[in-house]
Amino acid sequence: MSIIFVFFNLNLDEKYKTFINRVKENLENCEEIVLINKKKLNNMNLIEQKLDDNSIVVIFNEDIINNTSYIEDFLKLVVKRKIKIFPVAIDKENRIPPVKIINEIQSYDVYEQMRCRNLEGNYLAIAEIFARKVISEVHPLIYDKDGIIFISHRRIDGEDIAARLSDKLKLQGSREFRDNNKIVVGENAQKKIDEVLTKCDVFIFMHTPRAITSEWVKKELKYAIFHNIPILWIRIDEASIKDLEIIPTEKPHLEYKSIDFKNDDNLNNIVNEIKENIFELKYNKISNIYDYDKALKRLMTDNLVLLDKNQGIYKVEATRKGYYYPQRNIKEYIQLFERNIKEEDINNKEEYRDYDSFIMLNDRIDKKEIIDKEKNIVKDNIKNFYYNWKNYLRGDLKMKNKEIIISGAFPDGSEFTKRILTEALIIFAKAILKNGYTLTFGAHPTFQELFFEIYKEEYQINNKSILKMYISKFFEKEYSKKKKELKSKVQLYEVEQKENLLESLSLMREEMIGRKEVGALICLGGKIKNDKKEEGIREEIKIARKYNIPVFIVGSVGGCSSVVAEEYKEAWCDLNNASKDLNEEFRT
Template identity: 40%
Template sequence: MKVVFCEPKLTMKKIDNANIFFESCREILDTYVTDKLYISSVFQVDQLLAGNADSNDIFVFFNAEDGKYDQKFLKLIKKYNDIKSRIWAVAMEKNPECRRPPEPVSDKQSFDVSCRNENRNPMKNNMRAIAHIFSRKIVAQTLSPLYRDEVLYFISHRRIDGEHIAAKLADELRHLTRERNVYRDVVNVEVGDDAQKDIDKNLPISDVLIFLQTEEAQNSSYIMKELCYALINDIPILWIQIDNASYSKMEIRPGERPILCYRSQEFDCQERLIEIADEIEEKCFQLIMNSSNQVYSYIEYLNDLNDADKIKLIGDKNSILAYKVEYKEETKDKYDSGIRKHYIQCFGRNPKAADIEKFIEKVKRERTYEVSDKLFLLSNHGYRESEISDTKVTEENFEDYIMNLENVSGVKRQQLNKRIILSGAFPDCDEIYKASLLEAVSVYSREIIKNGYILVFGAHPTFQKLIFDIGRLYAPDIKYSIEMHMDKAYIDGYDVEKLEENCTLVLSDGLQEMRKQMICKKKSELLICLGGKIKEDKAQQGVDIEVELAKKTNVPVALVGTVGGRSSEYAFERIEKNDWLDLNPWEQELNESLFYNVNHRLMVRRLLNKID
């Protein structure tokens, strides 16, 4: 798929504004699109006429102000039209001759720059913002698995001091381009409907969460829930600070500092509001693309498996970021060759229902469906339990898919013979933080086991199955990789033989003895504390007891504060005193990030880098 973009001078006489538009489009295309061609001369037009066009190409040109075109250029338009390429015309002026493209594409709608500029201040340089709207449409076509033009922005705000800002911003973003859907609960929830259910339905399908951080926002548990969900589920967050509002006491921070800062009165000035909407739109696009870019690291790893002859990876020339995967699986059936064939479509963004429908329609039309054993839509967000009407088609996250490929293709995993203790318990708090704790336990366990460490934990019943499932998927040897400690008093409720299939089981006489066995008996690299009960008698708090044992045996302690409970309270006490030296040798910034940052993948990798 190639973007062929003709410069204004090929078709226009007055080119000042058109050149600004063209150069502004190049800013976006040169950053994100690799296969592009800018046409600036008749010589290049002749080359295109002599060469081959492709139905997947996008041909872009500027309409002539007077509707008059060079005959060679008209032949070029006809060439791309005959092959059924996408032809996009840009109308810089509002007179009928300029708005209507020439034959044979006169029935196609032009991108009307003059119309989009009508409600803007003519003294301002709006051309760049309008050009970026157009170029983002091209990116949505050329890199559709990474970006789609029909985005949904979720505005998270506190009504008491942010409603008027949210209302003005939402209206202006919708006005900016008709593809913008903006969700804010006071408007989108129908009278009589359950507001929280509606929020819970729309937040997961949002492309960006726009967080309006007013002074009262940090006191809203609902906003903290929304931030927590977005961070856990890789939804990009645009943090906008209003009126220099304080964020020192925010339970959850979506980053180190706000991305944009405004004064509330700026939203009351229409000219300034237009500029703000443009700035927010640009930042949202950048956040989506930066988040989507993670897809290439997974594709690089699939290429590594291909180079090591573990799999065969074949790119689909007719699709973007789609591949055929073949591998051999050991089988005892003499009639089964063991050759498995997958077809994978990689996404950097969260696949929508429309993406799944389009995917199924495409693979069935091209017979890919028939020749594949399984077909996958892969993303950071995918999970196998999601409901798809076709059982042959599965949503999956990259890490689990790659790990399954490694399992069946015989990839050997390292064993470091180093212990990391994961201490976790549900705090007495809202369910959203319990969900965050489960997510943290899942991510930390996966990274510890996957990187060859021995995961050591107390036999919390809620975490057992989760950790065992992770071990079966990621461990080189599950009994080696998981060491579970249990008080003998609780063993009667378990099938010991089954437990010992999934871990190295260590039994102790009493809870205190169990903690000593877990932390003090063998050398450990790290104690990670997550959650934990807060009790009136602080001497009975499990986190405190385990931290003291770790300190006595010189085991570094990481206090994860984003999941609530005693670990959060303990970390905050340390932040107020700026005192970490007796817990670990790390810099203040890392310790404070563990308190604020809900990106568990990032934080556990930073911790593993420290102990490595």
């Protein structure tokens, strides 16, 4: 898909050039841009080659007022091909496109967008908002511009600021959910909250000082983390971070004082910052679709055929096993989503027939749900789909008498990188458990809660033997009160302490890694130190290799593991016997 950008009159005033250049910059950073100028409009054959049915044409009403003769033939072609057109009006006097063939199409009204956001004269901010709107059209299965924004807050000290934020978001056209104003009298409040939470596209965590004492807020936050809902963490009035059970990332995305929400100008600025961060959180998940695509192709090879790239639809066909008489092949259609699956997605399946099932997949769904029994249309988690097909194609997976160790910590760096590390931890932990291995780890306070929640989600029965946690008695004062609780969740191995912290950690690492039961060590993140000898990941790699345990280094999550992955990229054989290609995928 390409964005056709009609742009040829540079003799307009500064506000026009400011807006149009910022839109172009934002789109060029994300998508393929085809620039149409006067010269190219004289060569319709060339233009037609650039158009496809999923293109988007962006035109500026002010730009074509004096150039209609150049653009009419082009627009006739675009309308004939039923290609989407986005007219833009910089000034309120030019809200209607000045070409008859498209003058009934609603323009993006820059003046009105500034007015409703109290951003008079801020063409840069509105240009970025418009660019996000275009991108949401380019990636309809990934970015939902109308998705629900779930505002999680504690009423006792967050109700007023959440209400002000909610009202302002609603005024600007966003679909927000805040329990106080969306639950009808007599309705089951928690049931309604849970229902909306499963459908939201962004989760705003309003971290006020009293929020951490609310079981409901904690429950909502855990749900968002474990179901890959983009989380925007907003810290209010320097609320305590150390008391959070699960930290969405190492530090908040945004920080404010509660008084900031009482001034309307301040509130407009806050909402604009929130919307910009929401877009980045959503857009940064685009890579997930490509990762899923790659994983399925590797697993299924010739069994998987791409039918529609823009709609993310594939055909899966494989020999049917396990019956005495010949049967037709299994035939399924699948569709990959990053965003939530909506009603209109489900209803648009008439052209696909003659299948066993049509399966709509994303990584937020808890479990398989049959949504149309007559047509066999199903929603499921993409990882469930992957592992079910893996078992079918390669045989049932048995419990293995081996452990895989996950090592690391949150690195210093961007919030995006830290969110990627959280997602990576969840992905690796689930994969280890689903493939029949024991998950072993050191007692990093944030990581352990993630792993406990994953264990609860994957295993409904009490089977703590599949989790092992090592902890140094150097920290005994800190964990002694929780020891009984920890032992109920995990096989807990306490290691004697040494004279100081570094020596105690070294002994704990040696006892955790240097055992014949350990099948592999996976390194993610980790702090970068001035003295490399103090970097835990380097020490753990050294211990693993001493015992001939293979090591895999994830380089794309930032921190020490990214640095070490670069150092080993020409010497993977020093770490494991896997292929260079596999190690490169871990690195990148």
